[in-house]
Amino acid sequence: MFANNENKMQTLETREDRGRAIAEKDGQIKRIDDNTYKVKSQSRDKFYNVRNTEIGWRCNCPDHESRGVKCKHIFAVEFSFKLREQVKKSVVIQPVTISDCIFCHSINLKKNGIRHNKSGDIQRFECLDCHRTFSINIGFERMKHNPKAVTTAMQLYFSGESLRNTQKSLKFIGVEVSYQTISNWIEKYTLLMKQYVDKLQPNVGTTWRADEVFVKFSGNMKYLFALMDDETRYWIAQEVADTKFKHDAQGLFKP
Helix, strand or coil: CHHHHHHHHHHHHHHHHHHHHHHCCCCCEEEEECCEEEEECCCCCCEEEEEEECCEEEECCHHHHHHCCCCHHHHHHHHHHHHHHHHHHHCCCCCCCCCCCCCCCCCCEEEEEEEEECCEEEEEEEECCCCCEECCCCCCCCCCCCHHHHHHHHHHHHCCCCHHHHHHHHHHCCCCCCHHHHHHHHHHHHHHHHHHHCCCCCCCCCCEEEEEEEEEECCEEEEEEEEEECCCCCEEEEEEECCCCCCCHHHHHCC
């Protein structure tokens, strides 16, 4: 009796392990909606239907229909579902807020209708002091995908995920894009952010910290010199050199 129970437990663990392996491979699971999935068979050239019903997940594979057990395809869908929920929780998208007039910088604003265009609806504002109206170009105009998809990709990538892992994470929340598209987004919006950051006037303290470290660029070892504000941790300046001993890092302190 004990041996039978142990064999059943080992079989269950095997199905769970196989389901996890399916979920971790590309192209094995097709999400139709939150309650309907198609999971590729591991032995045949076909997909099984996995549906969420009132009595739980159901699959039309022989293992589930004939034995009534929780098959590897259901395990795979559950792992995929959990991963998608984890991605949603890890992504925090802050809304764009308008605090002052772009002309006179007054904070005395009111909403003044919606401007409609091909890329979506954009809120217009009216300044009650200078009486001019304006809307804010946030950089997502004329984009095929919505701003949340773009900002989610940016956040995942700059949190340390690779392009391909970012692509997989977006797929879990229903966004189908190539890793090359994600690379194009990063190139475009980092350039926009650089133009914005270059105009910032940081409020730094009187004590700065300088440090250096070896880093590898395209297989070549380089030396990075960096300057940071001690109080705010603002990254003030940086220089990259081939060696530590022959490079003059005094340029970090020049305006």
